[in-house]
Amino acid sequence: MTEPTADPDPAEQTTEPGPSVSVDLSPRDLPGAAKRRSLRNWCIVGALSLVLAGILYQALTSARVFFYNVDEAIARRDELGSQTFRIQGTVVDEPADIGGAMVFTIAFNDETAVVRHVGDEPSDLFEVGIPVVAEGHWEGEAFESRQLLVKHSESYVEDNPDRLVPDK
Amino acid sequence: MYWNYVLIGYVVVFGGLGLYAVSLLRRGRNLAEQVEPDRRRFLD
Amino acid sequence: MSPPTSTGPAATPTGSKLTRVLGSLSLAFLAIFLLFGLMLSPPEVSQREAVRLFYIHVPSAVIALYLAFGLTAVGSVVYLRKRSTFWDLLAWSAAEIGVLFCAFTLVTGMLWGRPTWGVFWKWDPRLTSTAISFVLFIGYLAVRQLDLTPEARSSRAAVLGIIGFLNTIVVRFSVSWWQSLHQGTTLNPVDTQMDGLHLLSFFLGFATLALVFSWLLVHRFRVAWLAHQAGEAGLDRALAERRAEATGRTV
Numbered sequence: 001m002t003e004p005t006a007d008p009d010p011a012e013q014t015t016e017p018g019p020s021v022s023v024d025l026s027p028r029d030l031p032g033a034a035k036r037r038s039l040r041n042w043c044i045v046g047a048l049s050l051v052l053a054g055i056l057y058q059a060l061t062s063a064r065v066f067f068y069n070v071d072e073a074i075a076r077r078d079e080l081g082s083q084t085f086r087i088q089g090t091v092v093d094e095p096a097d098i099g100g101a102m103v104f105t106i107a108f109n110d111e112t113a114v115v116r117h118v119g120d121e122p123s124d125l126f127e128v129g130i131p132v133v134a135e136g137h138w139e140g141e142a143f144e145s146r147q148l149l150v151k152h153s154e155s156y157v158e159d160n161p162d163r164l165v166p167d168k
Numbered sequence: 169m170y171w172n173y174v175l176i177g178y179v180v181v182f183g184g185l186g187l188y189a190v191s192l193l194r195r196g197r198n199l200a201e202q203v204e205p206d207r208r209r210f211l212d
Numbered sequence: 213m214s215p216p217t218s219t220g221p222a223a224t225p226t227g228s229k230l231t232r233v234l235g236s237l238s239l240a241f242l243a244i245f246l247l248f249g250l251m252l253s254p255p256e257v258s259q260r261e262a263v264r265l266f267y268i269h270v271p272s273a274v275i276a277l278y279l280a281f282g283l284t285a286v287g288s289v290v291y292l293r294k295r296s297t298f299w300d301l302l303a304w305s306a307a308e309i310g311v312l313f314c315a316f317t318l319v320t321g322m323l324w325g326r327p328t329w330g331v332f333w334k335w336d337p338r339l340t341s342t343a344i345s346f347v348l349f350i351g352y353l354a355v356r357q358l359d360l361t362p363e364a365r366s367s368r369a370a371v372l373g374i375i376g377f378l379n380t381i382v383v384r385f386s387v388s389w390w391q392s393l394h395q396g397t398t399l400n401p402v403d404t405q406m407d408g409l410h411l412l413s414f415f416l417g418f419a420t421l422a423l424v425f426s427w428l429l430v431h432r433f434r435v436a437w438l439a440h441q442a443g444e445a446g447l448d449r450a451l452a453e454r455r456a457e458a459t460g461r462t463v
Contacts, residue, residue: 038359123330169260199438200225
């Protein structure tokens with residue numbers, strides 16, 4: 001019997017095992033554990049494909065038109081009807097509490113809309129002059145909001161104790 | 169204000185990096201035992 | 213996973229002078245960064261302390277989406293052209309660490325979103341495209357575990373790695389292509405919207421995470437190389453066994 005480990009190049013063994021020796025290189029049945037592992041890995045790839053398909057569906061439905069600006073939402077008021085969408089604009093006045101609803105006005109491109117928000121309070125960043133995204137639907141001239149998100153800007157200003165201008 | 173979110177974020181990032189680093193060093197040690205010294209290229 | 217058999221730098225087979233230098237620099241930068249990021253830099257006027265998440269969120273995103281996944285794409289292209297094991301393993305190593313940094317991007321983004329936007333998650337274009345990158349590269353790692361020939365596994369992963377990196381372009385421009393809840397670019401080279409200790413803390417955070425990424429990449433590549441060599445040695449043994457069987461039959 002030849003000593004297999006003595007051969008310096010194992011790659012050659014696959015093609016030139018010797019003049020009179022035929023080496024069986026066909027795959028043999030995987031043991032049970034390896035088969036299960038293989039099946040599990042294919043299942044993981046399948047599950048990931050489903051997750052990706054779900055996210056792509058979200059991308060094509062929700063993320064593509066994440067919101068309409070106030071002027072766009074007003075222009076599309078008839079088309080949007082009572083369907084749920086998101087509207088974006090800058091808060092222009094202090095909110096008032098009217099019948100349990102938070103009522104304020106938002107503006108964008110010289111158009112304004114009254115928002116009546118009923119639901120969770122917005123984040124602490126909510127204030128006059130900050131852009132917000134409200135989710136809800138048109139109810140006549142006003143926008144009925146169920147969720148109110150604050151859209152913070154890309155500008156960052158240090159809050160130094162020796163600032164000449166006091167914090168808002 | 170918001171320190172809880174900040175600290176959770178820092179713990180997740182640096183804790184995660186620490187755990188991953190330890191697991192990587194262990195994988196290296198275990199694998200090195202299976203590999204002959206003459207096959208260990210790129211290790212210095 | 214079994215515990216290490218011994219401790220100390222000499223007992224770390226994937227360690228070297230390079231990794232010790234990178235590791236020391238990483239720890240030094242980490243200490244300085246934590247000092248500035250958590251203590252010396254002031255709060256932001258409206259976001260208060262939440263601005264500190266910027267110092268780890270943005271570097272994690274840049275490192276994952278551009279550096280790590282970019283390296284995976286380069287390695288994948290070179291592998292498909294030259295069938296180079298080095299580039300294949302480098303692409304794999306960068307992808308694994310990229311997934312980790314992408315996870316940090318998503319988690320820190322969610323933690324930042326709650327106090328600022330008011331929600332942890334919304335299917336906004338930037339968030340959605342980043343989630344797609346994350347899932348694509350988890351898919352890349354899953355493909356690398358499939359029961360295929362090594363060449364088929366590497367080739368399929370390489371194609372997925374290139375597609376995954378193309379999605380980085382979508383992530384980059386998502387806030388300008390579509391209307392987005394996510395903020396626009398702060399660190400615009402022409403008009404940076406951040407200064408002083410905020411900007412310094414950001415650069416320290418970026419340097420720290422980039423150093424840690426480099427250290428991890430060297431170690432991860434060496435682990436991949438050792439695993440490849442262990443696999444080759446296993447193949448050699450299997451071939452030797454078959455050869456011995458064949459020789460035995462013909463004797």
